[in-house]
Amino acid sequence: MPQTRPLNQEVSLSVIKTACSNCNLRELCLPLGLSLEELERLDDLVSTRRRVKRGDHLYRAGEGFDAIYAIRSGFFKTDVLLEDGRDQVTGFQMAGELLGLDGISTEHHTCNAIALEDSEVCAIPFSRLEGLSREIHTLQHHFHKVMSREIVRDHGVMMLLGTMRAEERLAAFLLNLSQRFTSRGFSHAEFYLRMTREEIGSYLGLKLETVSRAFSKFQEEGHIAVQQKHIRILNVSGLKALMNHQR
């Protein structure tokens, strides 16, 4: 059920508590680098929050685009569906990351965004974001950086898909996850995967069996300990070395 926003002053505390200016993700997310006063202007914009239950869509390919979303908590995947039924996971997103940038180009979303665990996002109406970023230089520049970073990230994935073999891909994937958990204050060495082997495989251009075998191999070699979705990284440099195994 949607939470109604109380109008009296007393409860505005709880509103402030969930505003950008008070969000502990602000250094990872859109507000990076803004002054206090600028932050408050951004708060006005980011007023709508939305809960998305595990398995539900945040948006679907083809739907009209009018907002991007910042993940407050939880975990998402995005995937693209081809006419012939093939699909591929194009990314996994976690708290502090933005979803929906692909929709700007055509005013329609071009992929599906699906929650992999119960999640909460902040909706950022895009035209209002453009308006504010015409006024706040820092916001404008940071937003451009975020879009550009997405492009660079995609190039990394292209590299992975184009030049790496199965085990290198999985090693790169684990190291990437580990690094992103670390910058969110979680353990770099121990985490739960939110996605299935099949989803990992789809993202990495591999079949689930190949992913599973690679996990087993890494475990045999003592690089990681796997128990279903629970991963412990035992030997970071070992994984890094795996990534350069050239063909």
Added chain:
Amino acid sequence: MPQTRPLNQEVSLSVIKTACSNCNLRELCLPLGLSLEELERLDDLVSTRRRVKRGDHLYRAGEGFDAIYAIRSGFFKTDVLLEDGRDQVTGFQMAGELLGLDGISTEHHTCNAIALEDSEVCAIPFSRLEGLSREIHTLQHHFHKVMSREIVRDHGVMMLLGTMRAEERLAAFLLNLSQRFTSRGFSHAEFYLRMTREEIGSYLGLKLETVSRAFSKFQEEGHIAVQQKHIRILNVSGLKALMNHQR
């Protein structure tokens, strides 16, 4: 030898001739949708042009970023180099397309841009572009669309690399080229490849031999006629059908 810019009024005609407002690519490029007056303000910004000879770098990975480039004429590839020596072509760019968007995120270029034929580009100082797009809403929005389109394009490549087999990839590649030539007023059915089989292979995540064999196969099947870099597409729908050959 660099062409010196004359200062007298008489020759300013030739300057106008090469401004955005008079550029026949303006409907494909950054100026899309701008009014005449806005166009003239953009002209001020896009004052530096640069010739890049076949084989030369427009920029290199690691170099400082301060401008994006619009291709006036010619053909480029971008590639990324991994520490271990592997590299991959991340894209081919033609007239009217923008180069360098990846540099915004870190203020450094993250890939190499190399001319595949003698080319000419317009340098667009990025901070001035941000300035102008704070004033011209249409420009801002269009620029965002261009960046977003790049993200969507990259997802398409990820899809290609992750789910398609060799012949599907090549078919998709040819159809994409054909479509882009068409929107530039060239024949959709006949064109010269600017890149080698190896570069195509690198882009598509294939070895050059595989690319070559796929070309031969397409020719045998009557979909195209190949003679080295000269391609004629004989059967568009045949190629499209090839793309859905599922595995």
Added chain:
DNA sequence: GCGTTGGCTTGATCCATGTCAACCGCGATA
């Protein structure tokens, strides 16, 4: 406690593409 289900693992086999190698053809250069 028992069956069901979805996700995961593992083995056996197959095949698309990589690898290695020979050769071709065209343009550049002497």
Added chain:
DNA sequence: TATCGCGGTTGACATGGATCAAGCCAACGC
């Protein structure tokens, strides 16, 4: 005109990962 070299083609063979199939494990409902 002869030679060289690079890019392209083609063939023979090797192999990584896909495919097919069986079985395992943990969570969950009955």
